Amino acid sequence: MLNFDFYNPTHIIFGKDRLESIGTYVPTEATVLITYGGGSAKKSGLIDKVKTMLGNRTFFEFGGIEPNPRYETLVKAVEIVRNEKIDFILAVGGGSVIDGTKFITLAAYYDGDSHDLLQYGLSLIPLDVAGKAVSFGTVLTLPATGSEMNNGAVISYGHGKYPVMSVLTFPKFSIVDPTLTFTLPKIQVANGVVDAFVHTTEQYLTYPVDAKVQDRIAEGILLTLIEIGDTTIAEPENYDARANHVWSATLALNGLIGAGVPQDWTTHMIGHELTALFGIDHGQTLAIVLPALLEVRREQKRAKLLQYATRVWHIESGSEEEKIDLAILKTREFFEGLGIKTHLSQYGVGADKIPVIVEQLKDHGMTALSETGDITLDVSQKILERAM
Known part of the structure; x- marks a missing residue:
């Protein structure tokens, strides 16, 4: 067996009817950005349920994160995070939404051109480059990528797809309710x-x-x-x-x-x-x-x-x-x-x-x-x- 470091701090909340526990894991005083994809989460009523579970917290929405999330879309969300002083993001969707959210969490605090974050490939972005990231959790709606319990993302830009990895981009928690994938x-x-x-x-x-x-x-x-x-x-x-x-x-x-x-x-x-x-x-x-x-x-x-x-x-x-x-x-x-x-x-x-x-x-x-x-x-x- 080769030498290795293993680190995974994500809290998995698995099973039926676990959505209602969001309030336990999102900080009480947080200003929250809810990120989601092409609209199915909205049309199904899932986003409204999430809002209800957030209670009195201040929250904003950013929809439209596409499959194979595009850099140009994500930087729009970065502006919301900065302008509204978002301190927690809740990604509701599958791997693309979660991947896109990981990039948003890094880019929001990055001082330079956020496009630079795409250059590291399968290597971890150095901590002295990434600095810090916005905390985030996920509500998984599509089982595929494992993005709900890892620190990797793939971002589309031009005609390429770029891996983005950082020790800062593990979700704090992930709600993994199989019933949310039934449709x-x-x-x-x-x-x-x-x-x-x-x-x-x-x-x-x-x-x-x-x-x-x-x-x-x-x-x-x-x-x-x-x-x-x-x-x-x-x-x-x-x-x-x-x-x-x-x-x-x-x-x-x-x-x-x-x-x-x-x-x-x-x-x-x-x-x-x-x-x-x-x-x-x-x-x-x-x-x-x-x-x-x-x-x-x-x-x-x-x-x-x-x-x-x-x-x-x-x-x-x-x-x-x-x-x-x-x-x-x-x-x-x-x-x-x-x-x-x-x-x-x-x-x-x-x-x-x-x-x-x-x-x-x-x-x-x-x-x-x-x-x-x-x-x-x-x-x-x-x-x-x-x-x-």
């Missing part, structure tokens, strides 16, 4: 299952370091998602299935299974470019890239792929090559069984676009990806060709 469209639920699955594999399908606990937890998340994936889509008000989906998504990216193990975020980095260029849903891009990446990187990931084949897909017979082939096939079939297409061509993206995608990776500094830093642009091109 989600089926495609968003399916995308969420894929996102959680791939978050897990990117911390699991690397190379062995004898991290037995992390491996077993990762395998448990994958097995759970496989078991309940169809049910949570087909039966949206099946509480047990949705509760397991929600908690799997949270655990997949709260830092626990990534502690002390090598990580490979290539699938996400390539996927971000597909979303930025072609507007393909984030979860769908992951379902396109992961099987292709596993095929191209089968030698580098051989030991863990064989472990994955045996422990997750229960493949016991055949040669090593046959086991790996079948594990990758079953992964693709799992995504497709959720209603997610797994080839670029199925989204109208032709082979002529591969050089454009590779150029975007180059422009955004994605020239040495993977757990060992050896996925060059040439290798990324091979992955994209295999994903066609």
